Amino acid sequence: MNCLEFRRRLGSEPASTLDSFIAHRAECFGCAAAHSRADEFEARLRRAVSVAVPVNLADRILLAQTTELRQGLRKRRRGFSTLILAAAASIVVAVLALQRPSQQMPALAAMVDAHLHKHVVTASEAQSEVARQDVIDTFAQRGVSLAAVPDGVNFVHKCPAGPYKTVHMVMPQEGIPVSVVYVVDAPPQSRVEFSRDGTYGREVPMGKGTLVMLAASSNGFDSIENAWKSAMDAGVAQNREVKTLFAAKSLPGAASWDWRTRVAAP
Ligand SMILES: [Zn+2]
Numbered sequence: 449m450n451c452l453e454f455r456r457r458l459g460s461e462p463a464s465t466l467d468s469f470i471a472h473r474a475e476c477f478g479c480a481a482a483h484s485r486a487d488e489f490e491a492r493l494r495r496a497v498s499v500a501v502p503v504n505l506a507d508r509i510l511l512a513q514t515t516e517l518r519q520g521l522r523k524r525r526r527g528f529s530t531l532i533l534a535a536a537a538s539i540v541v542a543v544l545a546l547q548r549p550s551q552q553m554p555a556l557a558a559m560v561d562a563h564l565h566k567h568v569v570t571a572s573e574a575q576s577e578v579a580r581q582d583v584i585d586t587f588a589q590r591g592v593s594l595a596a597v598p599d600g601v602n603f604v605h606k607c608p609a610g611p612y613k614t615v616h617m618v619m620p621q622e623g624i625p626v627s628v629v630y631v632v633d634a635p636p637q638s639r640v641e642f643s644r645d646g647t648y649g650r651e652v653p654m655g656k657g658t659l660v661m662l663a664a665s666s667n668g669f670d671s672i673e674n675a676w677k678s679a680m681d682a683g684v685a686q687n688r689e690v691k692t693l694f695a696a697k698s699l700p701g702a703a704s705w706d707w708r709t710r711v712a713a714p
């Protein structure tokens with residue numbers, strides 16, 4: 449089991465007894481920490497739900513209902529209160545569901561989100577655009593060659609997300625800072641859009657990695673995604689061109705080598 453598979457299972461089944469789950473927890477420090485955070489969250493959830501109920505609550509409800517009937521209230525009204533009770537119950541269920549972060553956010557984005565909580569980039573750090581060469585160099589240090597750099601990268605840093613390597617950027621869009629994190633070495637993800645507790649996110653497979661965007665609004669996601677897509681495509685195109693040139697140059701040499709070999713052969 450790798451880290452992503454572990455985090456996915458942790459989201460759906462925190463108390464899993466699967467052998468590979470337990471084995472990964474024992475050998476991976478990051479995932480073991482995530483597991484104890486999830487444990488703590490489950491415990492808090494249980495404490496929140498276990499509200500003391502008055503001993504005679506059932507009797508009181510029945511009494512109230514009987515009284516209502518005696519007072520000759522219309523059937524329609526009872527139907528209405530049942531509806532309100534059902535609505536209240538579904539709100540409770542919805543609130544509980546919303547409080548479970550890992551079920552809402554894909555595993556990789558959750559690792560990125562956890563990093564963003566630890567590594568808070570201040571407004572003054574992301575005040576103005578960084579030099580394009582800094583962005584190119586940072587990606588190059590992660591093994592990714594860029595031919596173009598999108599406008600508006602105001603912060604760039606090599607960072608981790610769980611066990612994975614990333615380039616952590618901030619690209620403000622219409623005054624809202626968007627965290628744009630390119631994860632270099634995670635297994636391929638599918639494209640996904642999500643939101644939780646006022647945080648909007650999008651995960652896009654791009655090049656050999658994944659671009660993760662997180663912000664208070666998803667308004668800027670399309671333009672950031674398109675800008676990075678063309679920057680990565682340009683990088684790939686340039687690599688292809690270099691390869692073609694090399695092949696073209698090596699052809700005459702290879703041909704003459706063949707020729708000499710043939711001549712020298714008995
Ligand atoms: Zn792990």
Ligand SMILES: [Zn+2]
Binds near residue numbers: 563607616
């Ligand atoms: Zn960072």
